Amino acid sequence: MTNATNQTSALSLEELEAQGDHAADYIEEFLDLADLDGDLDLEVKNNRAYVSINGGGADLEKLANPEVVQALQELTRLAVQRKTGDFSGLILDVAGSREARETELRELADHAIAQVAAGKDEVAMDPLSSYERKLVHDYVAERGYHSESHGEGRGRRLVISAAA
The missing domain is CATH 3.30.1370.50 (R3H-like domain)
Incomplete structure:
Protein backbone atom coordinates (compact mmCIF):
# COMPACT_ATOMS: atom_id res chain seq x y z
CA MET A 1 0.00 0.00 0.00
CA THR A 2 1.10 3.53 -0.64
CA ASN A 3 1.34 6.17 2.03
CA ALA A 4 -1.65 7.92 0.50
CA THR A 5 -3.76 4.79 0.88
CA ASN A 6 -2.58 4.34 4.45
CA GLN A 7 -3.43 7.94 5.25
CA THR A 8 -6.93 7.55 3.81
CA SER A 9 -7.52 4.36 5.81
CA ALA A 10 -6.45 6.05 9.03
CA LEU A 11 -9.06 8.82 8.85
CA SER A 12 -12.08 8.66 11.15
CA LEU A 13 -15.66 8.80 9.95
CA GLU A 14 -15.88 12.40 11.15
CA GLU A 15 -12.74 13.35 9.22
CA LEU A 16 -14.05 11.70 6.06
CA GLU A 17 -17.40 13.47 6.47
CA ALA A 18 -15.52 16.76 6.90
CA GLN A 19 -13.62 16.02 3.67
CA GLY A 20 -16.97 15.46 1.94
CA ASP A 21 -18.29 18.76 3.31
CA HIS A 22 -15.19 20.67 2.16
CA ALA A 23 -15.44 19.00 -1.25
CA ALA A 24 -19.12 19.93 -1.52
CA ASP A 25 -18.29 23.56 -0.69
CA TYR A 26 -15.59 23.61 -3.37
CA ILE A 27 -17.83 21.96 -5.98
CA GLU A 28 -20.76 24.27 -5.20
CA GLU A 29 -18.49 27.26 -5.78
CA PHE A 30 -17.24 25.69 -9.02
CA LEU A 31 -20.80 25.05 -10.24
CA ASP A 32 -21.78 28.63 -9.38
CA LEU A 33 -18.80 30.04 -11.29
CA ALA A 34 -19.62 27.81 -14.27
CA ASP A 35 -23.31 28.75 -14.00
CA LEU A 36 -24.31 25.09 -13.74
CA ASP A 37 -27.06 23.53 -11.66
CA GLY A 38 -26.67 20.33 -9.72
CA ASP A 39 -27.63 18.61 -6.50
CA LEU A 40 -24.84 17.25 -4.32
CA ASP A 41 -25.02 13.97 -2.43
CA LEU A 42 -22.38 13.01 0.13
CA GLU A 43 -21.59 9.52 1.34
CA VAL A 44 -18.76 7.80 3.19
CA LYS A 45 -18.00 4.20 2.31
CA ASN A 46 -14.91 2.02 1.99
CA ASN A 47 -12.85 4.62 3.90
CA ARG A 48 -13.51 7.29 1.27
CA ALA A 49 -15.75 10.30 0.91
CA TYR A 50 -17.96 10.12 -2.18
CA VAL A 51 -19.52 13.24 -3.69
CA SER A 52 -22.09 12.94 -6.47
CA ILE A 53 -23.42 15.77 -8.61
CA ASN A 54 -26.81 15.01 -10.16
CA GLY A 55 -29.91 16.71 -11.51
CA GLY A 56 -28.26 19.47 -13.52
CA GLY A 57 -29.69 18.52 -16.90
CA ALA A 58 -27.89 18.63 -20.22
CA ASP A 59 -25.38 21.27 -19.11
CA LEU A 60 -24.14 19.03 -16.31
CA GLU A 61 -23.78 16.15 -18.78
CA LYS A 62 -20.91 18.10 -20.37
CA LEU A 63 -18.94 17.58 -17.16
CA ALA A 64 -19.64 13.83 -17.13
CA ASN A 65 -16.76 13.06 -19.52
CA PRO A 66 -14.36 10.72 -17.64
CA GLU A 67 -11.34 12.98 -18.21
CA VAL A 68 -13.24 16.04 -17.00
CA VAL A 69 -14.51 14.17 -13.93
CA GLN A 70 -10.96 12.98 -13.18
CA ALA A 71 -9.58 16.53 -13.49
CA LEU A 72 -12.35 18.01 -11.32
CA GLN A 73 -11.82 15.22 -8.79
CA GLU A 74 -8.10 16.01 -8.59
CA LEU A 75 -8.78 19.74 -8.15
CA THR A 76 -11.34 18.95 -5.46
CA ARG A 77 -8.91 16.61 -3.68
CA LEU A 78 -6.28 19.37 -3.67
CA ALA A 79 -8.78 21.89 -2.30
CA VAL A 80 -9.77 19.45 0.47
CA GLN A 81 -6.14 18.69 1.28
CA ARG A 82 -5.40 22.40 1.49
CA LYS A 83 -8.28 22.85 3.98
CA THR A 84 -7.64 19.77 6.12
CA GLY A 85 -3.95 19.07 5.73
CA ASP A 86 -4.83 15.40 5.08
CA PHE A 87 -4.56 13.46 1.83
CA SER A 88 -8.00 13.05 0.28
CA GLY A 89 -9.00 9.87 -1.53
CA LEU A 90 -12.32 11.50 -2.36
CA ILE A 91 -14.29 10.04 -5.26
CA LEU A 92 -16.34 12.35 -7.45
CA ASP A 93 -19.26 11.30 -9.63
CA VAL A 94 -20.95 13.59 -12.13
CA ALA A 95 -24.35 12.60 -13.53
CA GLY A 96 -23.69 8.86 -13.11
CA SER A 97 -20.32 9.00 -14.87
CA ARG A 98 -18.70 6.62 -12.38
Whole structure:
Protein backbone atom coordinates (compact mmCIF):
# COMPACT_ATOMS: atom_id res chain seq x y z
CA MET A 1 0.00 0.00 0.00
CA THR A 2 1.10 3.53 -0.64
CA ASN A 3 1.34 6.17 2.03
CA ALA A 4 -1.65 7.92 0.50
CA THR A 5 -3.76 4.79 0.88
CA ASN A 6 -2.58 4.34 4.45
CA GLN A 7 -3.43 7.94 5.25
CA THR A 8 -6.93 7.55 3.81
CA SER A 9 -7.52 4.36 5.81
CA ALA A 10 -6.45 6.05 9.03
CA LEU A 11 -9.06 8.82 8.85
CA SER A 12 -12.08 8.66 11.15
CA LEU A 13 -15.66 8.80 9.95
CA GLU A 14 -15.88 12.40 11.15
CA GLU A 15 -12.74 13.35 9.22
CA LEU A 16 -14.05 11.70 6.06
CA GLU A 17 -17.40 13.47 6.47
CA ALA A 18 -15.52 16.76 6.90
CA GLN A 19 -13.62 16.02 3.67
CA GLY A 20 -16.97 15.46 1.94
CA ASP A 21 -18.29 18.76 3.31
CA HIS A 22 -15.19 20.67 2.16
CA ALA A 23 -15.44 19.00 -1.25
CA ALA A 24 -19.12 19.93 -1.52
CA ASP A 25 -18.29 23.56 -0.69
CA TYR A 26 -15.59 23.61 -3.37
CA ILE A 27 -17.83 21.96 -5.98
CA GLU A 28 -20.76 24.27 -5.20
CA GLU A 29 -18.49 27.26 -5.78
CA PHE A 30 -17.24 25.69 -9.02
CA LEU A 31 -20.80 25.05 -10.24
CA ASP A 32 -21.78 28.63 -9.38
CA LEU A 33 -18.80 30.04 -11.29
CA ALA A 34 -19.62 27.81 -14.27
CA ASP A 35 -23.31 28.75 -14.00
CA LEU A 36 -24.31 25.09 -13.74
CA ASP A 37 -27.06 23.53 -11.66
CA GLY A 38 -26.67 20.33 -9.72
CA ASP A 39 -27.63 18.61 -6.50
CA LEU A 40 -24.84 17.25 -4.32
CA ASP A 41 -25.02 13.97 -2.43
CA LEU A 42 -22.38 13.01 0.13
CA GLU A 43 -21.59 9.52 1.34
CA VAL A 44 -18.76 7.80 3.19
CA LYS A 45 -18.00 4.20 2.31
CA ASN A 46 -14.91 2.02 1.99
CA ASN A 47 -12.85 4.62 3.90
CA ARG A 48 -13.51 7.29 1.27
CA ALA A 49 -15.75 10.30 0.91
CA TYR A 50 -17.96 10.12 -2.18
CA VAL A 51 -19.52 13.24 -3.69
CA SER A 52 -22.09 12.94 -6.47
CA ILE A 53 -23.42 15.77 -8.61
CA ASN A 54 -26.81 15.01 -10.16
CA GLY A 55 -29.91 16.71 -11.51
CA GLY A 56 -28.26 19.47 -13.52
CA GLY A 57 -29.69 18.52 -16.90
CA ALA A 58 -27.89 18.63 -20.22
CA ASP A 59 -25.38 21.27 -19.11
CA LEU A 60 -24.14 19.03 -16.31
CA GLU A 61 -23.78 16.15 -18.78
CA LYS A 62 -20.91 18.10 -20.37
CA LEU A 63 -18.94 17.58 -17.16
CA ALA A 64 -19.64 13.83 -17.13
CA ASN A 65 -16.76 13.06 -19.52
CA PRO A 66 -14.36 10.72 -17.64
CA GLU A 67 -11.34 12.98 -18.21
CA VAL A 68 -13.24 16.04 -17.00
CA VAL A 69 -14.51 14.17 -13.93
CA GLN A 70 -10.96 12.98 -13.18
CA ALA A 71 -9.58 16.53 -13.49
CA LEU A 72 -12.35 18.01 -11.32
CA GLN A 73 -11.82 15.22 -8.79
CA GLU A 74 -8.10 16.01 -8.59
CA LEU A 75 -8.78 19.74 -8.15
CA THR A 76 -11.34 18.95 -5.46
CA ARG A 77 -8.91 16.61 -3.68
CA LEU A 78 -6.28 19.37 -3.67
CA ALA A 79 -8.78 21.89 -2.30
CA VAL A 80 -9.77 19.45 0.47
CA GLN A 81 -6.14 18.69 1.28
CA ARG A 82 -5.40 22.40 1.49
CA LYS A 83 -8.28 22.85 3.98
CA THR A 84 -7.64 19.77 6.12
CA GLY A 85 -3.95 19.07 5.73
CA ASP A 86 -4.83 15.40 5.08
CA PHE A 87 -4.56 13.46 1.83
CA SER A 88 -8.00 13.05 0.28
CA GLY A 89 -9.00 9.87 -1.53
CA LEU A 90 -12.32 11.50 -2.36
CA ILE A 91 -14.29 10.04 -5.26
CA LEU A 92 -16.34 12.35 -7.45
CA ASP A 93 -19.26 11.30 -9.63
CA VAL A 94 -20.95 13.59 -12.13
CA ALA A 95 -24.35 12.60 -13.53
CA GLY A 96 -23.69 8.86 -13.11
CA SER A 97 -20.32 9.00 -14.87
CA ARG A 98 -18.70 6.62 -12.38
CA GLU A 99 -21.25 3.89 -12.99
CA ALA A 100 -20.89 4.35 -16.75
CA ARG A 101 -17.09 4.18 -16.43
CA GLU A 102 -17.30 1.06 -14.23
CA THR A 103 -19.41 -0.62 -16.93
CA GLU A 104 -16.86 0.40 -19.56
CA LEU A 105 -14.00 -0.93 -17.42
CA ARG A 106 -15.78 -4.27 -16.93
CA GLU A 107 -16.24 -4.53 -20.70
CA LEU A 108 -12.54 -3.78 -21.28
CA ALA A 109 -11.57 -6.36 -18.64
CA ASP A 110 -13.94 -8.92 -20.21
CA HIS A 111 -12.27 -8.33 -23.58
CA ALA A 112 -8.82 -8.86 -22.03
CA ILE A 113 -10.02 -11.96 -20.16
CA ALA A 114 -11.42 -13.37 -23.41
CA GLN A 115 -7.99 -12.95 -25.01
CA VAL A 116 -6.35 -14.77 -22.10
CA ALA A 117 -8.99 -17.52 -22.26
CA ALA A 118 -8.23 -17.85 -25.99
CA GLY A 119 -4.57 -18.57 -25.24
CA LYS A 120 -2.71 -15.28 -24.76
CA ASP A 121 -0.32 -15.40 -21.80
CA GLU A 122 -1.24 -11.89 -20.66
CA VAL A 123 -3.01 -8.76 -21.83
CA ALA A 124 -2.00 -5.23 -20.84
CA MET A 125 -4.74 -2.64 -20.49
CA ASP A 126 -4.36 1.07 -21.17
CA PRO A 127 -3.19 3.21 -18.22
CA LEU A 128 -5.81 3.69 -15.49
CA SER A 129 -6.15 5.77 -12.34
CA SER A 130 -5.52 4.01 -9.03
CA TYR A 131 -9.26 3.92 -8.34
CA GLU A 132 -9.98 2.38 -11.74
CA ARG A 133 -7.18 -0.15 -11.30
CA LYS A 134 -8.68 -1.21 -7.97
CA LEU A 135 -12.08 -1.70 -9.60
CA VAL A 136 -10.58 -3.80 -12.37
CA HIS A 137 -8.36 -5.81 -9.97
CA ASP A 138 -11.47 -6.71 -7.95
CA TYR A 139 -13.50 -7.57 -11.04
CA VAL A 140 -10.73 -9.70 -12.58
CA ALA A 141 -10.33 -11.62 -9.31
CA GLU A 142 -14.10 -12.23 -9.19
CA ARG A 143 -13.86 -13.71 -12.67
CA GLY A 144 -11.09 -16.08 -11.50
CA TYR A 145 -8.17 -14.42 -13.27
CA HIS A 146 -5.03 -12.64 -12.08
CA SER A 147 -4.03 -9.01 -12.52
CA GLU A 148 -0.97 -6.97 -11.60
CA SER A 149 -0.16 -3.28 -11.93
CA HIS A 150 2.91 -2.37 -13.97
CA GLY A 151 4.55 0.97 -14.67
CA GLU A 152 4.75 4.25 -12.83
CA GLY A 153 2.63 7.37 -12.44
CA ARG A 154 0.17 8.15 -15.21
CA GLY A 155 1.51 5.22 -17.25
CA ARG A 156 0.56 2.61 -14.64
CA ARG A 157 -1.56 -0.12 -16.16
CA LEU A 158 -2.99 -3.53 -15.37
CA VAL A 159 -1.76 -6.74 -16.90
CA ILE A 160 -4.28 -9.57 -16.83
CA SER A 161 -3.31 -13.25 -16.97
CA ALA A 162 -4.68 -16.66 -16.04
CA ALA A 163 -4.90 -17.38 -12.32
CA ALA A 164 -1.63 -18.71 -10.92
